[in-house]
Amino acid sequence: SAVISQKPSRDICQRGTSLTIQCQVDSQVTMMFWYRQQPGQSLTLIATANQGSEATYESGFVIDKFPISRPNLTFSTLTVSNMSPEDSSIYLCSVESVYGGELFFGEGSRLTVL
Amino acid sequence: AQKVTQAQTEISVVEKEDVTLDCVYETRDTTYYLFWYKQPPSGELVFLIRRNSFDEQNEISGRYSWNFQKSTSSFNFTITASQVVDSAVYFCALSEAQAGTALIFGKGTTLSVSS
Numbered sequence: 001s002a003v004i005s006q007k008p009s010r011d012i013c014q015r016g017t018s019l020t021i022q023c024q025v026d027s028q029v030t031m032m033f034w035y036r037q038q039p040g041q042s043l044t045l046i047a048t049a050n051q052g053s054e055a056t057y058e059s060g061f062v063i064d065k066f067p068i069s070r071p072n073l074t075f076s077t078l079t080v081s082n083m084s085p086e087d088s089s090i091y092l093c094s095v096e097s098v099y100g101g102e103l104f105f106g107e108g109s110r111l112t113v114l
Numbered sequence: 115a116q117k118v119t120q121a122q123t124e125i126s127v128v129e130k131e132d133v134t135l136d137c138v139y140e141t142r143d144t145t146y147y148l149f150w151y152k153q154p155p156s157g158e159l160v161f162l163i164r165r166n167s168f169d170e171q172n173e174i175s176g177r178y179s180w181n182f183q184k185s186t187s188s189f190n191f192t193i194t195a196s197q198v199v200d201s202a203v204y205f206c207a208l209s210e211a212q213a214g215t216a217l218i219f220g221k222g223t224t225l226s227v228s229s
Contacts, residue, residue, distance in 0.1 A: 043217075045218075103149075103161075105158070107157065108157055
């Protein structure tokens, strides 16, 4: 299984600021996925990050709000820009097993926007 | 379009009761994967099972069992002799059966097991 480390694990942010979440994997992976879990809700896919190309965003998510970097096969960042209280969520990074099919998840970054 | 429906929002049982969590899915793909994840109060997502659409054999793992029925597009999860530690949110999810495909999650079922 892959070990995924996310930083920060939690943060309290002020409205209008931006925060970058880091995701580090202990092995090389092709695809990395960023999910959002709003309070009491399910997981919603924000975007798919492929190394060497621009991230692919799901409907309702845009690059200006959630810019993503994927500089190599073990690391990605998600920035939540110009935050509002509605952005208060857990943001999770996930990667696919090298054997395909199973997704592993980081422990999530819990953001609270005041 | 793919969709996962978990109609049960919350379930409460007493320890040692059996409980079944329902999952119904929609997909146009002929090949796909189905998953169950557990999210305890601590927040991390714990992988429980992955099932390939070609494998309709039911699976048992300890107190956990899964019933996959393609005819009704259901992938239900049963916990036998529930325990307090089973209290968590359980998510059913679906993905295309090809590399690099993200999961589509259901809304989750919150299971509360009391002693």
